[in-house]
Amino acid sequence: MDGLSSDLHSHIASMRRYAMALAGDTVEADDLVQESLRRAIAYTRKGGSVRNPRAFLFTVLHNVWANQVQSNGSAGQHIPIDDVAATLGIDGNQQRQVELKALLRAMNDLPKDHRQVLLLVCLEGFAYREAAAMLGVPIGTVMSRLARARKNVIAQISAEQPARQLKRVK
Amino acid sequence: MAKRQTSSEEITEETLAAYRDGELDEVRRTQVEAYLAANPQAAQFVDDSGRLTSALHHLFDRRLDEPLPASHAELGKELERHLQRNKRAPRVRRIALVAASVALALLAGGVGWQQLSNDSANEKLFAFFQNSQSGTVQSASELEPATAEKATTVSQNEAAGENAGSQSESGTGQNKTGAPDFSEFGFALIGTRLLAQGDSGSMQLIYESQQGARVELFFNSSGGSAGRSLTLMEKGPISLMFWNNQGRAYSLLGEVDRDTLLNMGKVVNGEWTVDISGNDGQGTSEENGGNAAGSKRNGQQSTSPDGASGQEPSATDGTVTPEEANDSGGDSQKET
Numbered sequence: 185m186d187g188l189s190s191d192l193h194s195h196i197a198s199m200r201r202y203a204m205a206l207a208g209d210t211v212e213a214d215d216l217v218q219e220s221l222r223r224a225i226a227y228t229r230k231g232g233s234v235r236n237p238r239a240f241l242f243t244v245l246h247n248v249w250a251n252q253v254q255s256n257g258s259a260g261q262h263i264p265i266d267d268v269a270a271t272l273g274i275d276g277n278q279q280r281q282v283e284l285k286a287l288l289r290a291m292n293d294l295p296k297d298h299r300q301v302l303l304l305v306c307l308e309g310f311a312y313r314e315a316a317a318m319l320g321v322p323i324g325t326v327m328s329r330l331a332r333a334r335k336n337v338i339a340q341i342s343a344e345q346p347a348r349q350l351k352r353v354k
Numbered sequence: 355m356a357k358r359q360t361s362s363e364e365i366t367e368e369t370l371a372a373y374r375d376g377e378l379d380e381v382r383r384t385q386v387e388a389y390l391a392a393n394p395q396a397a398q399f400v401d402d403s404g405r406l407t408s409a410l411h412h413l414f415d416r417r418l419d420e421p422l423p424a425s426h427a428e429l430g431k432e433l434e435r436h437l438q439r440n441k442r443a444p445r446v447r448r449i450a451l452v453a454a455s456v457a458l459a460l461l462a463g464g465v466g467w468q469q470l471s472n473d474s475a476n477e478k479l480f481a482f483f484q485n486s487q488s489g490t491v492q493s494a495s496e497l498e499p500a501t502a503e504k505a506t507t508v509s510q511n512e513a514a515g516e517n518a519g520s521q522s523e524s525g526t527g528q529n530k531t532g533a534p535d536f537s538e539f540g541f542a543l544i545g546t547r548l549l550a551q552g553d554s555g556s557m558q559l560i561y562e563s564q565q566g567a568r569v570e571l572f573f574n575s576s577g578g579s580a581g582r583s584l585t586l587m588e589k590g591p592i593s594l595m596f597w598n599n600q601g602r603a604y605s606l607l608g609e610v611d612r613d614t615l616l617n618m619g620k621v622v623n624g625e626w627t628v629d630i631s632g633n634d635g636q637g638t639s640e641e642n643g644g645n646a647a648g649s650k651r652n653g654q655q656s657t658s659p660d661g662a663s664g665q666e667p668s669a670t671d672g673t674v675t676p677e678e679a680n681d682s683g684g685d686s687q688k689e690t
Contacts, residue, residue: 186427192434194418196426201417205410214423221429228436232591235566237437287409305375306407307414312377317540317563320614324538330375331367338402 195238196221198308199245205303206249208292216252220245242308243318246300253296283345290340298333301326306334365389370396374403534571534622536561539614541569561608569608569615571622588612595619 186193199220203213224244227234234240291299297319304315305326312330316323365386372378373386390397422430533543541561548557556574563569584597593615594607606619 186422186430188422188427188430189434192430192437193422196422196430197418197420200420200422200426201414204417205414214426218425218429221426221433225429225433225436227591228433228440231440233440233566234437284409284413287406287413303410307410312372312375313537313540316538317567320539320611322538322617323540327368327372331371334371334403334406335367335399337406338399 192237195241198238199241202242202303202308203245203249205291205307206299208288216245216248220248223248239310239314239318242304242310246318249300283341286341286344287337289344290337293340294333294336298329298336301329302333302337305330365396367399370400371403374400533559534618536569536618536621538621539563539569539610539618541567541608541618567609569606569610569618572605574603586612586616597623599623 188196196217199217200213203216204210207213207216220241224241227244291302294302300319301315304310304318305312310318312323312326316326319326369378369382369386370390373383378386390400533546536542540563542563543559544562545560546557556572559571559573561569561571585595587594591609592607593610593612594605595615596603596605597619598604604619604622606615606622608615608618610618
């Protein structure tokens with residue numbers, strides 16, 4: 185193993201999943217996680233208290249991502265869907281592959297703020313209150329972004345595949 | 355999907371999403387379930403939302419099974435060492451140092467409340483920060499007895515449990531004590547105290563997030579200057595804001611970014627104008643709540659400290675990155 189406690193290993197693995205979903209690129213995602221870990225170390229080295237390491241790490245990751253997007257306006261905006269699909273190893277029958285690629289496209293088309301909330305809540309399972317604290321926005325904002333993100337993704341997938349809407353996978 | 359009206363409250367897509375995510379209380383869930391039974395389109399939205407979640411996991415979960423890159427594992431080990439060390443010997447929180455300095459300024463004769471917003475008082479605050487950052491905690495140990503001696507804790511952790519356990523769809527409303535409600539920012543009230551100061555009183559309210567971040571609000575009913583002013587500062591991971599409003603002085607500080615602190619200030623300025631003048635320092639949370647409600651009923655108006663936008667303080671400068679990502683020591687200050 186990697187010598188980490190199972191909790192921290194799990195947190196970092198989750199960060200890698202979230203970063204991949206957010207950035208859509210493995211190299212960028214790994215850089216994002218690496219920089220986040222560095223900043224987390226810098227904070228804790230100074231004696232900063234951390235009550236909830238998972239929420240703390242995701243807050244740092246969010247901030248690093250936000251800084252990168254701010255300094256590079258194109259970050260996360262041009263994700264090559266086929267490359268990502270290959271990286272993720274999308275498998276299953278052709279229909280499922282089409283559906284999942286449609287999902288990737290729909291995610292890619294979301295405003296970054298909406299994509300973040302959707303991933304934090306739906307993929308990472310954070311409560312609204314936790315997501316709000318991480319993003320520094322009111323809970324009401326989390327709720328509205330999440331509802332709109334879901335609506336847009338579902339609508340886009342349905343529009344691409346009118347005969348077969350989003351199907352349950354696995 | 356259009357908004358629909360039930361006998362009680364409107365059910366929107368946000369409500370449906372919150373239902374899907376398990377964020378509603380039992381009463382609200384029951385309302386939504388009745389609504390879904392009669393609205394197939396809404397039921398389809400909830401169903402599709404569940405499928406979307408499953409599809410996201412199908413796409414990305416395999417990352418969880420990959421071995422960590424060596425660089426991530428090495429950084430993880432270093433982080434783990436620091437986390438464990440800090441857990442064994444937690445240092446005095448920087449926000450506690452700043453809060454203590456504010457409280458001391460309230461109680462000390464030499465530094466009046468309204469002076470907190472001037473430069474010399476700021477330097478005092480910053481000195482505490484500097485001591486903290488360099489690992490010197492003697493300032494805190496000197497301060498804490500001074501504040502504790504004159505402070506009276508009047509309520510502890512009652513509202514915190516309720517706030518933490520409930521989900522507010524609107525994100526608005528006051529908590530049990532009538533104190534400003536920061537639940538929409540993820541902070542619950544965990545304690546209040548009155549600080550004796552001559553004929554008037556100062557109040558300290560302490561909020562905490564689930565992640566352990568703190569926000570503290572100080573209020574003095576008669577220490578503010580007649581004019582209007584707003585001072586906004588950042589020092590490392592902590593943001594501070596001082597403002598006067600109709601002769602009252604407020605100080606808000608917290609482990610949040612500046613924009614969040616400003617929004618919290620708007621909540622304070624918009625809904626809480628409690629008057630604790632003449633309080634003997636033995637007040638109760640019920641008194642506080644009553645005053646707060648009364649001031650709202652009386653339609654008491656707050657004046658914008660920046661004199662520009664009605665009742666709320668505002669700032670026009672850029673976004674400030676929150677604490678952990680911005681721990682490089684960059685400080686900023688804005689005064690209006």
